[in-house]
Amino acid sequence: MYITDDGIRLSAKLDMPEKQRSKMPVVVIIHGFTGHKDEPHLLAVNKALLEAGCVTLRADMYGHGESGGAFHDHNLFKWMNNAMALIDYAKALPFTGNIYLLGHSQGGLTAILTAAMERDVIKGLMALSPANMIPEIARQGSLLGYPYDPEHIPAEIPAWNGKTLGGNYIRVAQTIHVEEAIDRYQGPVLLVHGDNDGAVPVQCSIDAAARYANAQLCIIKGDDHCYGFHLDQVADAVQKWIEARIAEDAKNG
Numbered sequence: 001m002y003i004t005d006d007g008i009r010l011s012a013k014l015d016m017p018e019k020q021r022s023k024m025p026v027v028v029i030i031h032g033f034t035g036h037k038d039e040p041h042l043l044a045v046n047k048a049l050l051e052a053g054c055v056t057l058r059a060d061m062y063g064h065g066e067s068g069g070a071f072h073d074h075n076l077f078k079w080m081n082n083a084m085a086l087i088d089y090a091k092a093l094p095f096t097g098n099i100y101l102l103g104h105s106q107g108g109l110t111a112i113l114t115a116a117m118e119r120d121v122i123k124g125l126m127a128l129s130p131a132n133m134i135p136e137i138a139r140q141g142s143l144l145g146y147p148y149d150p151e152h153i154p155a156e157i158p159a160w161n162g163k164t165l166g167g168n169y170i171r172v173a174q175t176i177h178v179e180e181a182i183d184r185y186q187g188p189v190l191l192v193h194g195d196n197d198g199a200v201p202v203q204c205s206i207d208a209a210a211r212y213a214n215a216q217l218c219i220i221k222g223d224d225h226c227y228g229f230h231l232d233q234v235a236d237a238v239q240k241w242i243e244a245r246i247a248e249d250a251k252n253g
Contacts, residue, residue, distance in 0.1 A: 003059060005085035011066035012059035012086070013037060017050045023097035025123070025246060026090045029058035030083060032105025033131070034160055036065030041226045041234065042104065045128070048239035053246065054100070057090055061107070071163050072156065075172040076110065076134070083114040087121060098123035098249060100242065105131045105200060105225065109178070112208070116181035124245050126190045126238060129197055129225050132204040138173035150174070182211045189215040190241040192234055194223030216241065 002009040037058040060067035063074035103111030108130030141150035153167040193205035209217035218237040
């Protein structure tokens with residue numbers, strides 16, 4: 001199906017758990033930079049959430065997968081708007097109970113930023129290998145291994161797989177301060193990160209866990225950015241965490 005955000009069609013999938021109830025938790029899932037909604041690590045996490053009794057809503061973000069917009073033109077503001085559009089869609093579903101947010105890599109950063117804005121709606125946050133360093137390195141003048149003058153932003157920079165990224169991505173990233181977003185969100189947080197992540201330093205999750213008011217940190221030993229070695233541990237961590245939140249919500253009425 002497609003969910004429209006300001007004229008851009010976002011390709012999305014809504015999955016239902018085997019056992020359905022009148023009200024169910026809904027988890028919005030956001031992929032990472034150059035990724036898409038059907039990547040193996042997201043499908044594994046999606047399966048774990050369904051087994052826990054959650055509804056899942058995952059989508060290709062602006063300029064990615066089967067969604068509209070050009071990769072060259074995407075930026076974090078557009079992704080945050082996409083995330084809010086997905087949350088609005090989830091809120092309108094007749095069976096929606098509590099809403100949770102999960103993101104991987106740049107999607108993890110997007111989830112962190114969006115949870116701060118939607119802190120009255122998002123019951124819990126799951127950030128997998130969150131790329132929290134993007135705004136700071138954008139301010140320093142180096143992104144995707146490409147150096148530039150941070151006061152004179154280039155029209156575009158080279159990205160992966162022959163793609164280019166517009167300079168507005170840098171301009172947007174430079175305005176974002178992740179610490180402020182972390183401080184605004186007081187709900188429960190799960191951070192998962194491989195300690196052999198070559199794309200996003202594990203320190204990003206360590207620092208975030210220390211700063212959040214209510215965070216659990218799960219470090220996957222010997223694993224990489226997309227969990228190519230111990231994906232089962234990631235899925236298990238997510239499932240146990242969400243099951244604990246659901247049980248706590250039931251206890252509190």
